[in-house]
Amino acid sequence: MSSNDNDHRGLLPAGLAALLPPDAAREARAIDVAIERFAAFGYERVKPPLVEFEESLLGGPGAALSQQTFRLMDPVSQRMMGVRPDMTVQVARIAVTRLKHEPRPLRLSYGGNVIRVRGSALKPERQFAQVGTELIGVDSAEADAEAVLLAVDTLRSIGVSDLSVDLNLPTLVAAVASGVNQPEEAMSRLRRALDRKDEGGIAKAGADKRAADLFAGLLRAAGPADKGLAQLARLELPEAAAAEAARLAEVVKLVAAAEDDLPLTIDPVEYRGLEYQTGVSFSVFALKGREELARGGRYSAGYPEDGVSESATGFTVYMDAVLAASEAPTERPRLYVGLGTPWADCAPWQVKGYAVVRAVVAASDPRSEAKRLRCSHALIDGEAVPL
């Protein structure tokens, strides 16, 4: 190898990294485990292309990511294409177009990489591996609960235990607001106070007592699910809002029935980052580190602007957070075999779990050559000798 310095060739754009050994293999294995859990619950994999026409990629819920999408001119069609910033919209597109005649609910899964124009201060990455599911065409508490339980099951299978789930109703505040009929200015002060979780601000917003009490009550419902739901039940919510709260209670009951040790919290006033959700939404966290590992919830799959839309729920697992929260598996032992070892002699060692590293140049001392090649063992006189 030349000793010239060509490190400039190795520079990558900010937020775009190469995964090296053993991280690349770990990420791929974790994605496989997730896809296998999804398949065990009847979710079938689809693979949308990396690039699509802008029109399909950024229609419907995809519009929210328009600013984050790299554009390419297609020389074949002379139309603009986008590099996918997210896969949910692509999977939903497949569901309402190519798979529109399949029976509902339609269960689909996906795993792949997405690219965004800019990272954030908190998350500088611009390429992510996403793996997740969509359950399309049924709006029921059982479907909502299946998404939560499958996310938890998947994370545990990948090797993250000690999870907690936070459930949200991102459209609840709007439903309460439209039911209490307050002056516009008071309402915007109320919502700002809610965003800051500022109960004093709610009292001073200038809304009538019923509205102020309702919003303060919503704020107090944040916390452990059982107490929060009891708090919500005590409020005299407008009809649409009451229906949302009842759905949340049903979902919590179904999740708790399957997972009695899983810490469940609710935060019924949270909606940030959930702009395209239309019903019960959730985040799964690792108890250690409080990192968000997966996020999902109910949304409208399709293109409501075309009059084509189906209620759906699903979730995405954030692979980078999951790998940071799970333990690295032990690597397989590496067995060095000398020059001229018959090809067929490798298989028995591979069956025993070794990676067989074949010599491709002569070496006078197999032990030191094996060590140089980071092998744990060398094949000497037919034996795998530890080094």
Place this chain on the structure above:
Amino acid sequence: MSSNDNDHRGLLPAGLAALLPPDAAREARAIDVAIERFAAFGYERVKPPLVEFEESLLGGPGAALSQQTFRLMDPVSQRMMGVRPDMTVQVARIAVTRLKHEPRPLRLSYGGNVIRVRGSALKPERQFAQVGTELIGVDSAEADAEAVLLAVDTLRSIGVSDLSVDLNLPTLVAAVASGVNQPEEAMSRLRRALDRKDEGGIAKAGADKRAADLFAGLLRAAGPADKGLAQLARLELPEAAAAEAARLAEVVKLVAAAEDDLPLTIDPVEYRGLEYQTGVSFSVFALKGREELARGGRYSAGYPEDGVSESATGFTVYMDAVLAASEAPTERPRLYVGLGTPWADCAPWQVKGYAVVRAVVAASDPRSEAKRLRCSHALIDGEAVPL
């Protein structure tokens, strides 16, 4: 679901397809099998990003794909990036930069998707899944043979048997040409005749007898490896060309020793599509259909224009051809379970190999609901009843 027609949303750019069930899962499984075979021979996975700076992506052997690369302006660095049209160059870049201090030979593997600006008439696809290996930093017949044998082993593991391998020496013609010292015009006629495999054209090219005999001899060497190598050995090749032919003979001997039933052919004058190869190259075909399933060979990893370059060999498996040539695995049975089935009751069926499809809406007749959902079985009174 709305009955509105929104098929225009489902249109994809020419050459960019979505894989649907079961093809997406099949492709992913085949990639997993390949990566596992690579790991069993000590090849460690790397995952380069989808997008890199033009400078790293299109340096060295990457220059050949410049016309096929989509460009993006990076708003962060204000520099041009390219969407990868190939992964070999990325893996080689990682080897000579981030992993330059790792011991040689360095064995790396990769699996991922690439995008090209245009498809060809024969292959209209513009997105491909590539999976392959690179063996970097050693130039030996054993290394060349390892690439061939690992490609064959991998394809068989994926489920394609009945393979044949065609070996090439894409720089041999140039080595012969520079050794025979003919007038420029005669030489260009000779090479055109070689490209057309036209022995009569060689005789009429106006070269001297020694040159014409050598080129005709190269042409006659194409065919079964044993006869072809014997034919090459009879020629009085210039020194550099003789060394290349000797290397090819050594590689054939090593491959045949490991695989005595594998049909081996050589075509020493073929160089088309092998422009960046610098030594023994090969294609693996399925005997049925004669489709090219994998291609590889020796090349210079790195950026020779920077004085940084290492001899390497490797191969890429073409997933689309492999899937067309292999049989689809049988799908797992799908078991419908009614509303209210405890979550924990699914696991025993999943262990038995069923995909468990949980009801998320009530159904009066589990059998017909299960059939509607394309299930093969329904859980009735604790039994998996076939439908």
